[in-house]
Each structure stands twice: as structure tokens, then as C-alpha cells.
Amino acid sequence: MKTDMPTLEHTLNEVLDLAAQHFKVPRASLAAGDDFFQKLGIDSLQALELLTRLENHFHVELPDYELQGVTDFRTLADRIQARL
Amino acid sequence: MLDLTQYSSLGAALRDALEYWPDQSCLIEADRDRETHRLTYAQFKQAALPVAATLQQLGFQEADRAAIIMTNQSKWLISAYAIFYCGGILVPLDHKLIPREHLQLLAHSKARLLVIEYHLWRAIIAASEFKELKTEFVLVTEAPPNANLAGARRWEDVRDKPTQSLLNPRFVARKRQDPACIVYSSGTSGRPKGCVLTHENYLEQCIALTALYPFSPGDRYLSILPTNHAIDFMVGFIGPFVCGACVVHLRTLRPEFIRDAFVRYKINYMSVVPLVLKNLEKGLRAKFAEPPFRAALLNRLISLNRALTRKRPNLKLSRTLLGQVHQGFGGDLRAFFVGGAFMEPATLQFFYDLGIPVANGYGLTEAGTAVTLNDFKPFRPDTVGKPLPGVEIRIVEPDREGIGEVAVRSKTVMSKYLDDPELTAETIVDGWLMTGDLGRIDPSGHLQLFGRKKNMIVTEGGKNIYPEDIENTFEGLPIKEFCIFAADYIWPKRELGDELLLLAIHLEPGQELTDDLRSELARRNRTLPDFKRIGGYLVWIQDFPRTASLKIKRNLLAEQIGSQMERATSVVEL
Numbered sequence: 329m330k331t332d333m334p335t336l337e338h339t340l341n342e343v344l345d346l347a348a349q350h351f352k353v354p355r356a357s358l359a360a361g362d363d364f365f366q367k368l369g370i371d372s373l374q375a376l377e378l379l380t381r382l383e384n385h386f387h388v389e390l391p392d393y394e395l396q397g398v399t400d401f402r403t404l405a406d407r408i409q410a411r412l
Numbered sequence: 413m414l415d416l417t418q419y420s421s422l423g424a425a426l427r428d429a430l431e432y433w434p435d436q437s438c439l440i441e442a443d444r445d446r447e448t449h450r451l452t453y454a455q456f457k458q459a460a461l462p463v464a465a466t467l468q469q470l471g472f473q474e475a476d477r478a479a480i481i482m483t484n485q486s487k488w489l490i491s492a493y494a495i496f497y498c499g500g501i502l503v504p505l506d507h508k509l510i511p512r513e514h515l516q517l518l519a520h521s522k523a524r525l526l527v528i529e530y531h532l533w534r535a536i537i538a539a540s541e542f543k544e545l546k547t548e549f550v551l552v553t554e555a556p557p558n559a560n561l562a563g564a565r566r567w568e569d570v571r572d573k574p575t576q577s578l579l580n581p582r583f584v585a586r587k588r589q590d591p592a593c594i595v596y597s598s599g600t601s602g603r604p605k606g607c608v609l610t611h612e613n614y615l616e617q618c619i620a621l622t623a624l625y626p627f628s629p630g631d632r633y634l635s636i637l638p639t640n641h642a643i644d645f646m647v648g649f650i651g652p653f654v655c656g657a658c659v660v661h662l663r664t665l666r667p668e669f670i671r672d673a674f675v676r677y678k679i680n681y682m683s684v685v686p687l688v689l690k691n692l693e694k695g696l697r698a699k700f701a702e703p704p705f706r707a708a709l710l711n712r713l714i715s716l717n718r719a720l721t722r723k724r725p726n727l728k729l730s731r732t733l734l735g736q737v738h739q740g741f742g743g744d745l746r747a748f749f750v751g752g753a754f755m756e757p758a759t760l761q762f763f764y765d766l767g768i769p770v771a772n773g774y775g776l777t778e779a780g781t782a783v784t785l786n787d788f789k790p791f792r793p794d795t796v797g798k799p800l801p802g803v804e805i806r807i808v809e810p811d812r813e814g815i816g817e818v819a820v821r822s823k824t825v826m827s828k829y830l831d832d833p834e835l836t837a838e839t840i841v842d843g844w845l846m847t848g849d850l851g852r853i854d855p856s857g858h859l860q861l862f863g864r865k866k867n868m869i870v871t872e873g874g875k876n877i878y879p880e881d882i883e884n885t886f887e888g889l890p891i892k893e894f895c896i897f898a899a900d901y902i903w904p905k906r907e908l909g910d911e912l913l914l915l916a917i918h919l920e921p922g923q924e925l926t927d928d929l930r931s932e933l934a935r936r937n938r939t940l941p942d943f944k945r946i947g948g949y950l951v952w953i954q955d956f957p958r959t960a961s962l963k964i965k966r967n968l969l970a971e972q973i974g975s976q977m978e979r980a981t982s983v984v985e986l
Contacts, residue, residue, distance in 0.1 A: 363938050363942075365942040366938070366942070371687060371872075371942070372687075372873070372942070372943075373665070373667070373687065373688065373691050374691075376664075376665055376666050376667070377666075377667070379666075380666055380668065391663070391664070392483075392663070392664050392665055392666070393483065393529075393531050393532075396507075396508065396531075397510065397535070397941075399938075399941075399942070
């Protein structure tokens with residue numbers, strides 16, 4: 329049975345959910361255009377932790393360079409979506 | 413190891429290393445937990461010479477400049493050796509810069525050749541400034557089959573072309589005083605500071621470092637700091653190679669893969685910046701805390717190890733007492749090297765107590781890799797160590813406590829800043845490199861640092877951030893004038909750590925600081941990478957003092973602000 333590809337909005341919502349869970353911040357405080365370093369209070373190494381969590385959830389592999397220059401959740405979701 | 417006093421250039425030393433240890437492993441590359449390849453020194457030579465041959469065919473000549481922009485990997489080192497083989501000058505650039513910055517430095521350095529990883533080239537060719545690129549030859553690595561290369565060649569084609577293996581590239585000898593590398597210490601938007609480092613600088617640096625921490629054939633170094641950076645270029649390339657040792661590259665910085673690599677490859681050494689070490693400490697403390705009965709036993713063993721290694725590290729003893737901890741690092745870890753930024757003594761002590769010495773040092777790109785380094789005789793977490801062999805340090809105009817500007821004289825000090833005689837003359841005075849850092853030499857000859865004289869900060873990741881790097885971001889704000897300072901430049905404090913940049917703004921007459929203006933400041937700040945952002949702003953109500961040519965007199969402005977305002981009450985966080 330063919331599984332429908334999730335939409336970008338669906339992926340984005342899952343990214344926001346996972347980020348909130350992983351760093352224990354209120355989900356309602358996160359928005360797509362937010363700077364995740366600032367909103368989550370994390371550094372670049374912790375951002376890599378988030379990337380690993382997202383890889384495991386979406387079953388994709390995201391090379392570290394996919395995070396280069398990315399600071400907002402929407403662009404991050406976009407990078408994941410491209411590999412689904 | 414090779415006797416580096418006998419060599420006139422890095423290329424010559426590396427060439428002999430490849431002949432001396434042909435069957436030793438020199439590079440292991442893994443993509444996370446998947447090993448992708450291993451090279452012996454002989455295989456490294458076979459990979460590099462076709463690249464060198466191609467460069468010469470393309471017309472790359474002695475003293476031509478060649479830039480590399482790649483994440484850590486074997487192709488970085490292979491390309492660098494090929495460039496040195498041809499007598500070229502290497503321009504190692506930070507892969508984390510944005511395309512505009514890459515293009516600016518390529519222009520400033522006048523690089524004729526660029527070797528770059530595909531995803532970074534893809535970003536550069538998409539930049540609006542790409543049309544200004546004057547670099548003649550571009551080799552792109554790992555480009556997908558149908559990728560648009562915008563006129564660049566594939567690195568793999570160059571290396572793998574059958575005819576290349578038949579060509580014997582001509583080795584181009586260089587002299588000790590010839591430039592080997594142009595390394596940018598920072599200042600990408602403002603005034604690029606390209607440190608011109610000679611072959612002698614590097615050879616002497618390597619001699620000094622290996623006198624304290626020698627590598628041997630078979631030793632394994634895990635390379636996670638970027639190879640363009642002064643530390644890894646020396647400790648993760650030149651140093652291991654001239655000793656017949658092996659460098660391990662993981663194509664990731666994910667902690668879980670780094671942990672695995674220690675065990676898989678029996679790592680002996682690794683260099684880190686303070687940010688990485690602090691993260692590692694945090695993870696270990698969390699692990700050691702559970703379950704409580706085991707934590708209590710572990711803490712007793714750690715205390716015992718600390719007591720028994722008070723005078724000197726004793727790896728054998730520590731590995732016996734704290735076997736499980738050391739097995740988690742593969743069982744063969746001898747030391748970490750840390751530098752690039754301020755390191756808290758408590759973190760150094762934490763690792764020392766586990767029997768994992770962290771060699772803490774101080775250096776600046778302008779002087780190679782390191783000017784001082786701790787030698788654990790005994791362990792001094794409160795200092796950055798003693799001057800390396802061949803390095804002289806003096807304290808300029810010490811105050812009553814003996815604290816003054818640190819000046820360095822050594823054969824490792826750069827020859828100049830590229831195309832900037834004025835800045836060079838300000839920085840190297842009568843043969844002494846004026847570091848802009850404040851310090852004191854204690855009775856045992858150790859250097860202690862007490863802040864900065866210069867207007868800049870160093871992040872926990874070891875990056876130098878100067879105001880000029882980011883002032884462009886705030887150009888055009890609807891205010892009268894602004895200036896960016898390191899907070900410690902305005903209100904000097906006698907310690908490092910917790911550094912931040914702030915924006916001093918002067919409003920137009922009658923102008924108010926509205927919410928809209930605050931939002932605009934914050935918005936512009938967010939366009940900067942996190943480590944370059946300003947931490948806050950203050951409002952200044954007088955005109956900025958300026959020179960006849962209308963440049964802001966920063967030092968005078970800082971003095972005025974510092975004398976009339978208190979940091980705690982005048983800085984508003986952004």
C-alpha cells in the first residue's frame with residue numbers, strides 16, 4: 329500500500345513538537361519562523377542533538393552540513409522534507 | 413619523527429614522511445560509524461601526485477595561492493599536500509563562513525585555485541556576488557552526477573584520470589622564509605586579517621610542540637576541529653604526518669559518533685575547543701550520577717586518583733583505578749588538547765581527576781598554533797602553561813600586580829598581515845608580537861591571562877569576533893550613529909569568560925528609542941550567526957568623538973562610556 333508523502337506543514341509541526349519535547353520548552357512558544365538557537369536556548373552542539381532526534385523520527389539521514397546557515401524551524405523542516 | 417631542522421619547507425618534510433613510513437596508516441575516514449577508507453602513506457602519495465600534476469598542467473605555479481574550503485576529510489590533506497608539492501601558498505578557509513565571506517576572502521587572498529566541497533560550492537554559485545569571483549581554477553569534490561558546477565572541474569576526475577598517474581609532477585622547492593599559508597584570523601566584513609605564515613613558522617612550531625607531546629607511528633589522532641584552524645592544521649595534519657602517525661576523520665560532529673570513534677579507533681589524542689569539552693563534561697557528570705551507589709564508589713575512586721596523580725599524571729594507574737571510564741574512551745586516550753578560547757579551570761580539573769589530562773594552551777593565529785602550553789609538571793589548571801621551547805614572552809608595562817599586555821617573540825610569529833603594512837606595524841613592534849591580551853607570568857614561569865586589551869571577543873567555540881565583522885549588519889539604522897564594542901573593552905575586568913558584544917547607539921536630537929526601533933535592532937541581530945550576535949545595547953547621548961577623516965575614535969569613546977556609565981544599569985539585553 330502506498331503511503332502518502334507528508335506535507336511540509338505536517339513535517340514542520342512534527343519538528344516543532346520534537347524540539348519542544350527534547351529541550352523541554354512549551355510547544356505553544358515555538359513558531360515556524362523562530363530562531364531555534366535563541367528560542368530553545370541552545371548552542372551548535374545541542375542543535376546537532378536535535379538533528380539526530382529528527383533523523384531517528386523521520387528515518388532520514390541528515391549530514392551535518394544540512395544545518396549550516398539554518399537557524400529557523402521552517403528551513404530545517406524543508407531540509408528534512410527534501411529527503412523524505 | 414623527522415628531524416625538521418633539516419627541512420626548508422612543509423612540502424619537503426611531508427614528501428619525506430610519505431617515503432619514510434610507506435606502510436603505516438596515515439588517514440582513516442569514516443562517515444559517522446561507517447568507515448569509508450583508509451590510506452597508508454604510500455597510498456596518500458599516489459592520491460596526491462595526480463592532483464599536483466593536474467595543477468601544474470593547469471598552469472599553477474610556484475607562489476601561486478590556492479584556497480581550500482572543505483569539512484575535515486582526507487581530500488583536504490591530499491589537496492593541501494598537492495599544493496605544497498607545487499610550491500603553492502595555501503589559503504585554508506573556514507567552511508562555516510557564508511558565501512559572501514568566502515568570496516570576499518578569495519578576492520582578498522587572490523587565490524588562483526580553489527578546492528571546495530560541493531554543497532559549499534553550490535551555495536557560492538547561488539550568491540549574488542559570485543559573478544565577481546576571479547579564481548581561475550576550481551575543483552569541486554563529491555558533486556552529484558548531474559550537478560551544475562558552473563564551470564568548475566570534478567576533483568575525482570582529476571585524481572582518477574588514468575593519464576594522471578603517468579605524469580610525474582615536478583616538486584617545487586621552497587625556502588624557510590617563503591610564505592606557506594595565508595590564514596585569516598578573522599575580520600571578514602571589515603578589514604580581513606590574513607596572517608602570512610612562513611614554512612619556518614610551521615616547522616619551528618612543530619618542533620616545539622612535538623618536544624612536549626611527541627607522536628609515534630601508529631598513534632591515532634581524532635580530528636574534529638576544522639583543519640583550516642591553526643590548532644588542527646598543526647596537530648591534525650603536519651604534526652602526525654612528520655611523526656608517522658594516523659589522523660582519523662569523521663564526517664560529523666555528532667557526539668554519539670565521536671564517542672564510538674574513541675572505542676573503534678583506539679584514539680590517543682584529540683583537540684577540542686572549550687565548548688566541546690564543557691559539553692563532554694556535562695554528559696559525563698550526568699552519566700556518573702546514576703545509580704547513586706555506583707556514583708558514590710566512582711567519586712571515591714576519582715578522589716583517590718586525584719590524590720595519587722597530584723604531582724604528575726599516571727595513565728597506567730588511572731586506567732586501572734577508573735577502568736570503566738577509560739574504556740568508554742577506548743582505553744588508549746592519552747590527552748586532550750584545548751585552546752582557542754578561555755577554558756574554565758574546574759573543567760580541566762574534572763578531566764585531570766579522571767586521569768585524562770587536558771593540555772591547556774594559549775596561542776593566536778599570528779604566532780602559529782601555540783605560544784604557551786601546560787606540560788603537567790605539575791598540573792596547573794589556573795594557567796595557560798609555560799612558553800614553548802623557542803618562545804619568549806614578556807609583559808609590557810606591567811601594573812603593580814604584574815599584569816600588562818602579553819608580547820611574544822619567536823620564530824613562529826607570522827611575517828605580516830597580507831597587504832596591510834599599517835596593521836602589521838601596529839602588531840609586530842621591534843620584533844615582538846603585541847597580542848592585545850593581558851597577562852602575568854607567575855613565579856613558576858606560567859602565563860596567566862587576565863582579559864583583553866583589544867576590542868574583540870573570543871567565543872567558546874574559539875572564534876575571534878571583531879566589531880568590524882558585524883557592523884555592516886546595523887548600517888542604515890534610523891539613528892544618528894552607532895558603534896560596536898566588546899563589553900570588556902569599555903568596562904575591563906580581570907578575567908576571561910562571559911564575553912559579549914554590545915551596540916552603543918546615539919539617537920538623533922529629539923528621537924526616542926521606540927519599540928519599532930528595538931524590534932529592528934533585534935531583527936538585524938537575528939540575521940547574524942548565533943556566535944556573532946550582540947548581547948545588548950546602550951544609549952549614548954553625546955556625539956561620538958571622531959578623527960579628522962571622520963573615523964570614530966573607538967578607544968576614546970569607550971573611555972568616555974566606561975567613565976560615565978555603569979555596565980549593570982546601562983546595558984539593555986537584546
